[in-house]
Amino acid sequence: MSPKFLRSELSRLPYPPAESDDPLFIQSIGRAMQVLSVFHQTDRPLSLQEISTLSGLGRSAVQRIIFTLRTMGYITRDPDDRGYVPGLRILDHSLDFQRLNPIVVTANPVLLELRRTIRERVDLSLFDDLRLVYASRLQSKREILSSTMIGHSVPTFCTSGGWAILAHLDDAEVDDILIRSTLTAVTPKTITNLDALKAKITETRANGFALALEQILAGEITIGAAILDSQRRPVAAIHVAGSLAEWTAKDFSRKFAPLIVQAAQTISRG
Known part of the structure; x- marks a missing residue:
């Protein structure tokens, strides 16, 4: 980005x-x-x-x-x-957040195990209305500056984690977030059309996970799954990122989607 x-x-x-x-x-x-x-x-x-x-x-x-x-x-x-x-x-307070936030604390061992298993980049992001804020980033062999920065944020409307979160909201809440979003394209492939975005959210609801191609970075494929609180409301997301030079969408989904969904469910229960 x-x-x-x-x-x-x-x-x-x-x-x-x-x-x-x-x-x-x-x-x-x-x-x-x-x-x-x-x-x-x-x-x-x-x-x-x-x-x-x-x-x-x-x-x-x-x-x-x-x-x-x-x-x-x-x-x-x-x-x-x-x-x-x-x-x-300022960094003292960032550390306090990492140590004391219950989602981050519960997610860390799950994310580490997921990263060992899949050997691709694993991220945890927290839902903040129109954006997702990265709270944990476990790198793969492909590192870029923006993918190493905790606290970095991305728009909710055009990310796999964002779609996974939106899929757990009702249609009125989804409409509200999309209408208030700027819908600015980040790459030539970023989906900015409202009908197309709603179709992706419907697809995500049906699949139980979100699949995004080149929405934030060219050549990147990501899968996202939502983390739910005790009221079954989405509060965060796990997303795993790979390279389209190494994976087809079909193979990436088949290999990793079940693992990502299971990890998100484990954290949600925690």
Whole structure:
């Protein structure tokens, strides 16, 4: 996935609210999170003025917030002093999420065993409305930069994991997500037509897994299966990726789909 497309998708993410009428809401914390969130949509250090513009907060308030966050290690200056970037302390919270999220904790041993068995890339992504966020990525012999990054996100509408999740929602929920999606093509093969997408979701419901060809990366084939919570609602997905240079869709599905579905069911029960 191109950096340009990734920035475009990240720029659409909802920022945490900086203001609320709820008496329990601490506005100063909301504004601090608003400042941290502006880095979602950039691939370079940001100046004080740029952070102010992107966050929608006044320059004076942003200056105080940055000073506080920098003192605590959550924001730092770029090594070349070109602007501000997230600080090392952010990674402490990423680790906490990995250690304490029940889906990730339950899934990790299952994913490791699946990776040993199939020897292709195995991913775990968490459902976040219009996007899936990667929480675990176990590599194959084919490595690319975007496939190594935990926290990287992809659109729900054009991924095997997204289709698998949508297949477990009712038609009204599916329509709502598809209508609110930008439906921007990532590759020449990305499906963006609403009727065609609904047909893929219907196919996924019938098969029990989703098969996607070159939706995010050219030459890639993926199979996705949904992970369900105790209410039988989709909350995450396993997807396995291979190369069309090595696999036909028929052979890839026949060999791996049962294993992926079983792994997803094991995690769901957990």
